[in-house]
Amino acid sequence: MPSSISLMFLPLLLFLLSSASWAAASDHSIEDKFYQCVNLHTDLSIPFHSAFFTPENASFTSVLQSTAMNLRCLGPSRPKPELIFTPLTESQVQAAVICAKELNIQLRVRSGGHDYEGISYTSATPFPFIMIDLAKLRFINVSIEENSAWAQVGATIGEVYYRISQKSRIHGFPAGLCTSLGIGGHITGGAYGPMMRKYGLGADNVVDARIVDATGRILDRASMGEDFFWAIRGGGGGSFGILLAWKLSLVPVPLTVTVFTVPWTLEQGATKLLYRWQQVADTLDEDLFIRVLISAVNSTDQKGKRTIQTAYQALFLGRANRLLKVMKKGFPELGLTQKDCVEMSWIESVLYIAGYPRTLKPEFLLQRKSFFNKTYFKAKSDFVKEPIPKFALEGIWKRFLQEDSPFTIWNAYGGMMGKIPESEIPFPHRKGRKFMIQWLTAWQSGDKKTTDKHIDWIRKLYDSVAPYVSKFPREAYVNYRDLDLGVDKLSGNVNYLKACFWGSNYFKDNFKRLVQVKTKVDPDNFFRHEQSIPTLHSLSEEDEKKMIN
Structure with a gap:
């Protein structure tokens, strides 16, 4: 012994x-x-x-x-x-x-x-x-009594949704649609999803957090202070510390929700219908979220031809009979019928909206996998305040038909998204926006010629729609990070004008406050990357004076 x-x-x-x-x-x-x-x-x-x-x-x-x-x-x-x-x-x-x-x-x-x-x-x-x-930090503790859940940042939002549903069929959380997202980085950018018109963003529904700061301390909301807590809920990942866990405030969901997906092609009048959707989508009942999935597909009417398909996909927090009344009043042009509507539980709707087959059970969410294959892609984002004219839509379709796998998603705004002030958290894209857009192109080969071709296509598309989206600044969603907007140096002084450009795209006037918080909590700019929030100390003396003034 x-x-x-x-x-x-x-x-x-x-x-x-x-x-x-x-x-x-x-x-x-x-x-x-x-x-x-x-x-x-x-x-x-x-x-x-x-x-x-x-x-x-x-x-x-x-x-x-x-x-x-x-x-x-x-x-x-x-x-x-x-x-x-x-x-x-x-x-x-x-x-x-x-x-x-x-x-x-x-x-x-x-x-x-x-x-x-x-x-x-x-x-x-x-x-x-x-x-x-942080993939191994994935513990989730749901407390229905406290109407909250602690989730470590390595957990996927699919895991979080599932654990909530196991405790209650009438509780949920308003975050993203892609279930393999890590909840850590997802909420640092805002976290929008199909319940945002009812409850706002995921970041709007966070009540506490645990983070390791630049000195190695583990802080919660009380010890980090309200400015620090403000910055991490929507100010983008990788700038202020390493998130360990979020405390989420749960929201009520009905026992039965309704979903639908209704496709329209150009031959069926898709352009006219989409123009109408732009006019009304943000004004509909806040229990209803409709997004439009737009892609180039093979035409069923003309063999060998391609066309544009617009698929209207929705989540309604209620039963089909009430949904039909809402649609008849607000958006009858879609022609929604009873047979288009599918009633299910909220957790089943998570799988549906994410694009999974109806045969999959909610337990699939625990596998942490994306149902879709990895690919090469480039994406951009926009926010729209006025309907894009029909002639401009037709121009977009022409460009789409020139690309192999173009894709765009238009997400309706309105409801709670128009009620929360722009300065409430760093995510500023609130009142006055009708919808947000994600532009995307994907390809299968990684060679430089192919990559350059597809990136050139999406850049030209992005430039072509500039007159019809938000301006001064042209707003962008930080979780759809786009290095075309500007890149910081990783050593030496940060160029203020460059940082301010992408910073205002993502955060508008909130960018200055983010810089001030960063200077306070990470003065040495330890946490940094190509688009991290700079400190005042990392700027040149001339740029620092501009920032202060």
Whole structure:
């Protein structure tokens, strides 16, 4: 039987042996130092092979690609992490921040991998960094008595929806439609979804949070203060700290909701109908959310020809009989009938709106998977205040028919989205918007010629619709991050004019307040990426004066 002294020193011996074997096998001293430092700042030693992955490790590529959705960001020319760390506890995240700061290593942080430009797991510019993958922090605790739920940031919104539904059939949460989104990054950008006209954004319904700040402290709402708490709910990810968990305020949903999808093609009068939808979608009953999915498809009327299909997809928080009355009064042109309507539970509607087959059970959400294949894509976004004229719609259709796989989603505004002030949280796109648009093109080959062709197409499309969308600034949704709007330098002074351009696109006048909060909570600009919020200290003296004034 080993002595008590031997037992006392066994954990230390195991740590030293583990560290020694890693150091002997690695030529990368910075990774070695980071690993040893993290272990020294945590209660239990972490075996290297279980939580740390270098490019030489056989599992590195699979871990890097595990939740990354945009293959364009994984190409060979894109800088990858020097090391991936997958923490199991909050204290390990805390240790990672402390050690990265001590060693002067930049961090990238991923909770779900849906980042459109991949800056949570790669870099758009050459710069060494370590990636913290939070996928293992996925605990969810739902309290119907308190009408709330704590969700760690590695959980997907599908998991959150499912756990809520298991506790109650009449509670839900108003966030996104894509169920494999990590809830951490999703809410940092705002988090819109099919219940936003009734309850606002996901970020509007967050009441507390846990975050690791730039000094390595774990803070909640009370200890971080209201300015800090304001900034993280819609101010974009990767600027203020590493989110650990959100406390969500649950919202009531009826036992039975109704969904429908009604397609219209050009030959059926899609252009005229879409123009009418633009006029009324934001004025309909706030229990009703209608989005329009627009794509180029093969024509059923003319063989060998392509046409435009507009599919009206809806969630109604009520039964079909009341929905039909609402539609007859507000949007009879769609021609909705009883047979188009499908009644189901709220959790079933989550699967429906996400595009999953009706045969799937809600338990599928626990698999954390996207039903759709990963692809190469580029996306942009817009907000619209006045209906886009019919002739301009026809111009969009011509461009769509020139592209292989064009796609756009138009999401109706109105209701609660017009009642919450623009300054309530950093997400400013509120009153006066009729709908928001996501533009997207996807392709299957990663070669430069193909990539350039499709990116050139979407840039030209984006330029062509400029007269018909928001202006001064042209607004954009930060969760559809677009590096075409501008990129910050990762070292040296930030160019204020460039930062202000993309900053105003995403945040309008809230950008200045975000800079002020950032300066206070992360004065050294430790948390940074190509479009992170800058500090006043990171600007040149001349630009700092402009910002203050």
